[in-house]
Amino acid sequence: MNSLKIDFLGTGTSQGVPVIGCGCEVCQSTMVKNKRLRSSVLIKSGNCSVVIDCGPDFRQQMLRSKCQQLDAVVLTHEHMDHIAGLDDVRPFNFKTKLDMPIYCTKRVADRLKEQFSYAFSAEKYPGSPCFEIIDINPNENFKIGEEIWTPILAEHGTWPVMGFRIRDFVYLTDISGISHLESKKILGSKVLVLNALRKSKHVSHFSLDEAVSFAKSMNVPEVYLTHASHQLGLDKDVNSSLPEGYYLAYDGLKITIQ
Ligand SMILES: [Zn+2]
Ligand SMILES: [Zn+2]
Numbered sequence: 001m002n003s004l005k006i007d008f009l010g011t012g013t014s015q016g017v018p019v020i021g022c023g024c025e026v027c028q029s030t031m032v033k034n035k036r037l038r039s040s041v042l043i044k045s046g047n048c049s050v051v052i053d054c055g056p057d058f059r060q061q062m063l064r065s066k067c068q069q070l071d072a073v074v075l076t077h078e079h080m081d082h083i084a085g086l087d088d089v090r091p092f093n094f095k096t097k098l099d100m101p102i103y104c105t106k107r108v109a110d111r112l113k114e115q116f117s118y119a120f121s122a123e124k125y126p127g128s129p130c131f132e133i134i135d136i137n138p139n140e141n142f143k144i145g146e147e148i149w150t151p152i153l154a155e156h157g158t159w160p161v162m163g164f165r166i167r168d169f170v171y172l173t174d175i176s177g178i179s180h181l182e183s184k185k186i187l188g189s190k191v192l193v194l195n196a197l198r199k200s201k202h203v204s205h206f207s208l209d210e211a212v213s214f215a216k217s218m219n220v221p222e223v224y225l226t227h228a229s230h231q232l233g234l235d236k237d238v239n240s241s242l243p244e245g246y247y248l249a250y251d252g253l254k255i256t257i258q
């Protein structure tokens, strides 16, 4: 079986890090690991490449990771930091002459039809992005290339958000809670990517302590924290405070899962 290659394209919260106009020590840091584009991962299995989420930094992320081919986009939810880059799938449309498959819930698709109405209109202007919306729901696995994806429904404040399990890899971002039933889908996994916004509590995102205690309750041995704000602190300080097997992810981090 092919290995799963995970490339962290972005590990920052909605504003990214540094934040425009902020003078805090994290935003002023010259260390590369303290610079975070909006959260996204590129997942490669064999010759199939998929991104989870497509935020405003998508173009830069595709160039930086030297991504030549993209077979699908999977969306966790409809917030702008996860969808705003979709217009930039056009180079892939032009290259392949195919619509880009976008896997998302009906709720997210409805939002895309508002946000990118020009791409769904009957009279599209030449050069508009071409999307093929593929409905997903929390009760049904779906397949992309050779990989089975299991959707995991979680809570993002009062909004629904979708996480995903592929083999023993789980990706959960923008969550603040999850039902007992859905959390069972995480059990037995070996690598978990999970959001940790900042040290203090937030209405719709796990704080650092909440993320760590949730990951511990799931018994996953290897945990990477993502969707970090500048308020979380410097990479080296956060990393040195984490339990064994837990890491603060950074842009450009690559992991391989057998
Ligand atoms: Zn977000
Ligand atoms: Zn700052």
Ligand SMILES: [Zn+2]
Pocket: 077, 079, 156, 174
């Ligand atoms: Zn969000």
